[in-house]
């Protein structure tokens with residue numbers, strides 16, 4: 632189990648994480664929130680790269696920073712900007728990482744083969760990384776995170792810059808990997824993950840605004856999501872007073888999903904079931920910290 636108790640992180644007077652506590656068990660967990668919410672900072676704390684200003688982190692009873700080496704031996708981390716050495720092949724690159732992680736040479740070759748198989752990059756193993764697409768490089772990043780067979784796999788925005796097919800592939804992979812470990816990743820893209828994640832955490836204005844299962848997140852917004860079709864004039868008239876979670880324009884008509892505590896005064900408006908994106912907008916717009 633991963634436990635965070637009362638984590639606060641301040642950069643001088645700017646506190647970007649404020650008293651965050653949570654426990655995560657085996658499974659797939661998403662960390663989302665607006666730009667600058669503190670997602671990368673929180674993941675860097677969990678990866679033992681930076682220390683919290685106050686608070687504790689522990690993984691199966693092993694705590695940071697006291698037992699940092701042992702903690703890191705059970706953790707894999709994919710940073711937001713994962714650099715590769717372009718002249719290396721994936722196999723060489725992963726062997727290099729295995730050495731950095733202290734994996735004994737006697738099992739490193741086999742371990743590298745195993746993770747290349749999981750990340751489905753075996754057939755490219757002899758190609759230098761210079762020639763790889765972003766999605767393929769991301770697979771190498773995930774493979775390096777798995778080298779030590781971690782109990783905790785942390786990934787910072789692993790879906791960014793990927794096309795829909797690649798995103799589907801990775802979500803499915805993370806879901807499979809989460810049957811044996813805690814997989815926690817940050818993302819701005821939440822719609823397609825609805826059925827896969829065991830829990831979702833929304834970090835907003837330094838606080839954990841929401842944490843819970845996807846059905847519970849959807850429940851939070853139920854009754855507050857509306858749909859209406861507006862003419863161009865109506866849309867321009869109303870758009871500044873509405874909180875909009877989705878918009879589709881077609882032949883001069885605007886199909887709008889609206890987040891509102893009360894029925895909006897629009898002809899033909901109807902209540903609709905929330906999507907995860909609606910729930911996200913609902914929670915972010917119902918920030919009660921101000």
Ligand SMILES: Nc1ncnc2c1ncn2[C@@H]1O[C@H](COP(=O)(O)OP(=O)(O)OP(=O)(O)O)[C@@H](O)[C@H]1O
Nearest residue numbers: 642643645647664665666667668669670671672673
């Ligand atoms: N080393 C640092 N020194 C000072 N401020 C920092 C440092 N690292 C992060 N911050 C600030 O902390 C805040 C949170 O940044 P962070 O990168 O954690 O957010 P994020 O949620 O990951 O954002 P994004 O979704 O845009 O990647 C930002 O205001 C950022 O400027």
